[in-house]
Amino acid sequence: MSISEFVYNGRGSRVVFGSGALVHVGREMRELNVRRALILSGRDQAKLVESVATELGAAAAGVFDRATMHVPASIVAEARAVAVSLEADCLIAIGGGSAIGLAKAIALESGLPIIAMPTIYAGSEMTPIYGITDAGMKRTGTDSRVLPRIVVYDPDVTLTLPIALSVTSGINAMAHAAEGLYARDANPLTSLMAEEGIAALARSLPRIVAQADDRAARADALYGAWLCGAVLGSVGMALHHKLCHTLGGSFNLPHAETHTVVLPHALVYNADAAPAAMQRIARALKHDSAAKGLYALARESGAPVALKALGMDESQLDHAADIACTNAYWNPRPLERQAIRALLQDAFEGKAPTR
Numbered sequence: 001m002s003i004s005e006f007v008y009n010g011r012g013s014r015v016v017f018g019s020g021a022l023v024h025v026g027r028e029m030r031e032l033n034v035r036r037a038l039i040l041s042g043r044d045q046a047k048l049v050e051s052v053a054t055e056l057g058a059a060a061a062g063v064f065d066r067a068t069m070h071v072p073a074s075i076v077a078e079a080r081a082v083a084v085s086l087e088a089d090c091l092i093a094i095g096g097g098s099a100i101g102l103a104k105a106i107a108l109e110s111g112l113p114i115i116a117m118p119t120i121y122a123g124s125e126m127t128p129i130y131g132i133t134d135a136g137m138k139r140t141g142t143d144s145r146v147l148p149r150i151v152v153y154d155p156d157v158t159l160t161l162p163i164a165l166s167v168t169s170g171i172n173a174m175a176h177a178a179e180g181l182y183a184r185d186a187n188p189l190t191s192l193m194a195e196e197g198i199a200a201l202a203r204s205l206p207r208i209v210a211q212a213d214d215r216a217a218r219a220d221a222l223y224g225a226w227l228c229g230a231v232l233g234s235v236g237m238a239l240h241h242k243l244c245h246t247l248g249g250s251f252n253l254p255h256a257e258t259h260t261v262v263l264p265h266a267l268v269y270n271a272d273a274a275p276a277a278m279q280r281i282a283r284a285l286k287h288d289s290a291a292k293g294l295y296a297l298a299r300e301s302g303a304p305v306a307l308k309a310l311g312m313d314e315s316q317l318d319h320a321a322d323i324a325c326t327n328a329y330w331n332p333r334p335l336e337r338q339a340i341r342a343l344l345q346d347a348f349e350g351k352a353p354t355r
Contacts, residue, residue, distance in 0.1 A: 006187035009234055013126060014150045015226065019215070021154040022048075022117060026056050028150045029090065032113050036061040038088035040079065040103050041095045042068075045119065048157055049094055052117070061086040067099040069255060070248055073134035076105040083110065093148070096120040096169065097255055104130040104146035116148040119158055120169035121201065121221050122256060123176055123229025125151045131245065138249020147233070153226060155219040159212070166208050166221070167301040168256035170201045171294065173225045175240055175263045176232035178281050178290070182274035182332050183235035190234050191280070193227045198284035200224030202297065209301050238331040239324075240266035243344070246323045253310045260303050261310065264295040265347045268355060269339065273332035291353035299352075306350025317344045 014031070016024055029037060037056060041049045043065050053060040064079045079102055083091070093103035094117045101124065103114045108130055116125035128147040131140040158166070177194035180186060201224035207217035243262050247253045268291045271278050278290040287293030299305050308314070321341040328335070 007185065013148055015153065016150065017153040017223070017226070019154065019156050019219070021152050022052060022157060023055060025052055025092065025115065025117070025152060026059060028115055028152065029056070029059055032090060032115070032149060034090040034113065035059060036086065036088050037090050037092045037115070038079075038083045038086055039063045039092045039094060040067055040099050040106075041065050041093070042098055045095050045099070048119065052092065052094060061088050064102075067093075067095060067102045069098050070133040070138060070252070071098065071101040071105050071131055073132050076102065076132060080106050080110065083112065088112065090115065092117065093125075094119065097122050097124045100125050100148070101131060103148070105132050107146045108143055111145050113150075114146070114148040115150045115152065117152045117154065117157065118222075118225070120161060120165060120256070121158075121173050121225035122169045123173040123225045123232055126226060126229030127233035129232065131249070133249045136250055138245050140245055151226075153222050155215060155222050158218045158222060159215070163209055163212055164302065165256065166212075167205055167298070167303045168260045170205045170221055170225065171263060171298060171303065172256040172259040173228035174198050174201050174294070175244075175259045176237070177228040178263065178267065178277070178294075179237045179240050180228075180231035180235050181277035181280055182270060183238065184330050184332075185235045187235070190231050194231045195280045195284045197224045197227030197231065198281060200227065202285045202293075205297065205301060236330065238329070239269060239333075239335070239340075242329060242331075243320075243324050243340075246320055247307070247312070250323055251312060251316055251320065253307070253312060257304050257310050258307070260298050261305055261307055261350070262347050264291040264298075264353050265343045267291040267294065268346075268353050269343050270332050271355065289353070289355065291355065295353055304350075307344070307348040309350070312348060314348060317341065317348060320344055 204220035281290035285293035
């Protein structure tokens, strides 16, 4: 491999990784020199939230447990008002993309530092990327204020993560690394992280499917998610992420499952324009094809492979293609409306990639 010119932007998150790491949250608050935390979560994390709040004692100023998929603007406004009323000087996000996304949306205006404790494998905790949905449209952006200052990775908190969500959130993370390998601003370091992240998830997810409480597999998956998230936070994304933001924000499809369904088809679309990236993805998957390998991983793990299984209506595909082709963005292959519409049709039907 020849190395040419590149730019690498390192991100400043502190990572605390290890079994039982949640007990260090209080120490990490002291590291930030903050004293009053608003804990953000979904209602499905009540037990874990209680554990963290007990660990923090008086430093836990309050809990907002209504984090919602795609970060609705109305929920952001409510949570921001709670943070102000409690005089919180930091945010602790416990959960997946909904909780971490809510923390980011609050930090975007308030500047409050975030401590993230991810309970799934999506990787958004390592990025300065935010998304807020208002009036059926998801607005995304990048801002250094929303990057979590500290990320606590505790594999133990993922032991009860349902197998189905383990698989889809893991493939969601792999999507970050896959697009990172053909990003316009890819560089040698992020490409190494991307390939290793995909490999870690590809080897750990089948083990989790076979035995949900496999601690070593859970740790390996969380390690892979960290690497894939770091890639997402360092380089730009392309067509796959645009399609998933469109399908999620405009049609309210579930986030991780949508990534899982769309990714193999987005890779087919870009295959001829990014052959080196496809080779690295395939190598990480130990398969002869990037797209076929990801499709097989999803199907063999019991994950959905068709948009129609997620509640998408076929009559919505034309509108989705139109939205995806607006507001020009970079992709290794130029955006072609007819080809993108065909991609969406294949994803809707769950067709297996042929290349």
